[in-house]
Amino acid sequence: MLEIKNLAVSYGTNEVLKNVHLTFESGMIHGVLGINGAGKTTLFNTIYGFKKPNAGSAQFQNRTIQNSDIGFMETSCYFYPLMTGMEYLKLLGIQNKDFDIKKWNELFELPLHEYVENYSTGMKKKLAFIGMMAMDRPIMILDEPFNGVDIESNEKLLQLLIRLKSTNKIIIIASHIIESLTRICDRINLLENGVIKTTFEKTEFPVLEKELKDSIKLKIDDVLEGLV
Amino acid sequence: MNTIFVFLNFRIKQFFRSIREIGTPLFIILLIVTTGLTFKVLVFLSEVQGIEMAFFSFFIIASIHSTRKDSHFLKSLDVSRPLLFFAEYSMFLLPVSILLLFLGKMIPAIYWQLGMLPILFFPTGELKNNKVAPLLNLDKIPVKYFEIKLGSRKMFFVIVLLYIVALGCSFFIGTMILFSIFLLLIWPTLFEHFEPKEMIALEYEKGNFVKNKVANHFLIFQIALLPHYLMFLFYHREMWYLGLACFIGLGLGIIFNIVYKYASYRPNVPKMFSNSFQAIFLGTLLMPGFVIVSIGLIIYFWRKANNNLAYYYA
Numbered sequence: 241m242l243e244i245k246n247l248a249v250s251y252g253t254n255e256v257l258k259n260v261h262l263t264f265e266s267g268m269i270h271g272v273l274g275i276n277g278a279g280k281t282t283l284f285n286t287i288y289g290f291k292k293p294n295a296g297s298a299q300f301q302n303r304t305i306q307n308s309d310i311g312f313m314e315t316s317c318y319f320y321p322l323m324t325g326m327e328y329l330k331l332l333g334i335q336n337k338d339f340d341i342k343k344w345n346e347l348f349e350l351p352l353h354e355y356v357e358n359y360s361t362g363m364k365k366k367l368a369f370i371g372m373m374a375m376d377r378p379i380m381i382l383d384e385p386f387n388g389v390d391i392e393s394n395e396k397l398l399q400l401l402i403r404l405k406s407t408n409k410i411i412i413i414a415s416h417i418i419e420s421l422t423r424i425c426d427r428i429n430l431l432e433n434g435v436i437k438t439t440f441e442k443t444e445f446p447v448l449e450k451e452l453k454d455s456i457k458l459k460i461d462d463v464l465e466g467l468v
Numbered sequence: 469m470n471t472i473f474v475f476l477n478f479r480i481k482q483f484f485r486s487i488r489e490i491g492t493p494l495f496i497i498l499l500i501v502t503t504g505l506t507f508k509v510l511v512f513l514s515e516v517q518g519i520e521m522a523f524f525s526f527f528i529i530a531s532i533h534s535t536r537k538d539s540h541f542l543k544s545l546d547v548s549r550p551l552l553f554f555a556e557y558s559m560f561l562l563p564v565s566i567l568l569l570f571l572g573k574m575i576p577a578i579y580w581q582l583g584m585l586p587i588l589f590f591p592t593g594e595l596k597n598n599k600v601a602p603l604l605n606l607d608k609i610p611v612k613y614f615e616i617k618l619g620s621r622k623m624f625f626v627i628v629l630l631y632i633v634a635l636g637c638s639f640f641i642g643t644m645i646l647f648s649i650f651l652l653l654i655w656p657t658l659f660e661h662f663e664p665k666e667m668i669a670l671e672y673e674k675g676n677f678v679k680n681k682v683a684n685h686f687l688i689f690q691i692a693l694l695p696h697y698l699m700f701l702f703y704h705r706e707m708w709y710l711g712l713a714c715f716i717g718l719g720l721g722i723i724f725n726i727v728y729k730y731a732s733y734r735p736n737v738p739k740m741f742s743n744s745f746q747a748i749f750l751g752t753l754l755m756p757g758f759v760i761v762s763i764g765l766i767i768y769f770w771r772k773a774n775n776n777l778a779y780y781y782a
Contacts, residue, residue: 290540308546318541320478322485327478334471335546375544 241265242287242305242379242410247296249279249286249434256282258434260296264410266378269401271421272414273448274431280414281315283431284381288312300379311377315384317368325352325359325367333374344370347396361388369397379410386417398424418449471547472555479556520640521568521576525583527633529557531626536592550588557584612671612681616688619658627654638699641707647696648714652721652753656746659725665735665780672781678773682726689722690715717753724749724766730773735780745769 244262248255256279264270272280285291287298288310298305319328326341329352333339345352348366350359356367365388372380382401386394401424404411415421421428422445430437430448440448533553542549561581568577609617619627634647671677693715700711725746732740745765752761 289543307543312544314540318538320482320538320541322482322489323478327481331471331474331478332544334474375546 241301243299244283244287245296245299247283247286247298248294249282249291250294251282256434257286257293260434260436262429262436264379264412266410267405267408268426269405269411269413269424271425271428272412272431273418273421273428274414278431279434280431281383282434284312284314284383284412284414287381305379309377310379310381311372311375313365313368313372313380313382313385315387317364317371319356319364319367321355321357323356324354325350325356328356328367329371329374332371333376336374336376339374339376341370341374344373347400348393362390362393365389366393377409380404380412382411382413384415385413386415386420394420418452422449471545472552475545475547475552476555476559479559518575518579520579520637522579522583523637525561525564525580526586527629529561529584529587531629532557532560533587533590533592534625539592542592553588553592554584557588611667612684613688614663614667615658615661615685618661619654622657623654635695635699638696639703641704641710644696644700644711644714648718649754651693651718652750655721655725659729661739662729662733662735662737668733668777669781672777677777677781678727678730678770681730682723685726686719686722690719693718720753720759720762720766721750724762724769727766727769727773731769731776733773733776733780 242264244260244264247257247260247262249257260283272283274280282291286293287305289305289307300306300309329341333341341352348363348370350363350367350370356364359367365385369382369385372382385397389397398420401411401413405426413421413425425445426442428440428445428448430440438448542552545552558581561584565577565580568574568580609620630647630650634643637643668677671680674680697711697715700714701708704710728745728749729740749762749765752758752765
């Protein structure tokens with residue numbers, strides 16, 4: 241179990257996360273939902289150790305979380321210039337001798353012997369995903385994994401994530417695409433202005449969808465009143 | 469250990485791939501240029517006594533370390549980062565150490581290798597230009613100095629760091645020459661991007677576009693370098709002609725990059741892709757007796773720049 245306790249993070253005077261409490265259980269897919277700037281990426285960066293929190297901690301199995309516990313697929317991953325997809329995967333999967341790169345690549349059919357810089361955005365996403373699988377860490381964090389990915393690969397990703405639940409990993413996903421989240425997640429945390437506003441269980445997802453649609457409609461009506 | 473080995477193996481491959489990417493003709497030209505540079509470096513190294521080498525390698529590695537973009541990627545690798553940096557930077561510094569050992573200078577070679585040690589424990593990429601760019605208030609730089617704005621955004625730390633280091637080391641005779649070579653190598657990066665056509669059109673209407681651009685930039689860059697020239701004269705008055713050579717070389721470099729940029733200019737193309745002539749210019753500028761070729765290139769591209777701009781904007 242991954243436990244986030246009293247997490248507070250700020251950039252200068254701007255408080256991005258305020259007293260965040262979260263529990264992520266093994267064998268479940270957890271969604272983090274929020275508008276741009278809500279603090280999703282900051283939350284992930286803090287869990288991963290890219291950003292130091294002002295207060296609070298992240299505990300995994302009753303100890304402080306370490307980098308080696310997490311496979312993190314960032315919104316835009318870094319790829320070295322003149323590096324082939326195969327080299328990228330070999331480097332990430334070096335500790336995982338059982339990882340079969342060719343077999344995994346059958347899923348997305350990437351040109352692994354070409355330079356990554358020639359890949360499209362979606363292809364880079366898929367490569368980063370296979371890279372994360374190669375690392376085989378107990379916690380998987382995916383920040384906007386569906387951005388730029390074609391319909392077929394999107395479906396493959398969703399089905400794969402559902403299957404991964406059986407491996408008892410903790411899977412945390414942030415996405416703007418609410419339909420993808422409600423389909424695969426067991427629990428969704430709604431992040432608003434750096435605070436976890438509500439946590440929705442699977443049975444409550446229709447309520448979440450309705451709440452979101454209503455709140456967006458309210459905002460649109462407010463802004464567009466008298467304009468259109 | 470295995471991760472470090474695989475990583476270094478990739479870095480070596482990356483180096484050879486970058487040579488292949490450049491293309492054979494340009495590689496041959498660059499080889500000639502680097503041979504000239506190596507000769508100058510050899511002369512410089514033969515005068516170095518020891519601790520200065522640690523100082524130089526420290527600043528070279530610090531500038532690389534502070535601008536690395538792979539900090540997030542490296543964090544995902546299950547490896548000791550100081551150890552990985554140590555292996556990578558050692559490999560990077562090794563050719564010069566071998567050169568020093570070849571010259572029988574064992575102590576400077578050791579200092580050269582060890583200069584990077586304090587950096588290994590610092591996080592990478594903390595001095596990102598994009599973090600400091602908003603603090604620089606670049607809006608105060610007039611639009612017509614587009615290249616200076618761009619250069620400050622891209623390489624602020626590298627330029628400022630080396631500017632200060634070179635000034636601090638001006639007691640050493642080779643500093644001015646090395647600093648000038650460094651600047652000649654980075655000028656093309658400043659001038660490789662084309663500004664939007666509206667920006668050119670605005671200045672072109674005032675007349676003498678290329679001439680004004682050259683004069684303004686020549687003046688700005690040379691004024692910025694004035695402390696270096698003065699310090700050089702202060703410490704090495706008897707070698708004034710070396711300072712003069714740097715002044716002329718850097719000036720020619722500025723002029724060439726501006727005229728070459730506008731000779732290759734095409735509207736709606738964001739940047740220059742061919743740099744063969746820049747390599748030829750640099751090669752001939754650094755090789756004794758060939759400066760006349762560099763001047764010839766400037767005259768040729770100056771005319772071409774005027775004709776090219778006239779075609780689009782006259």
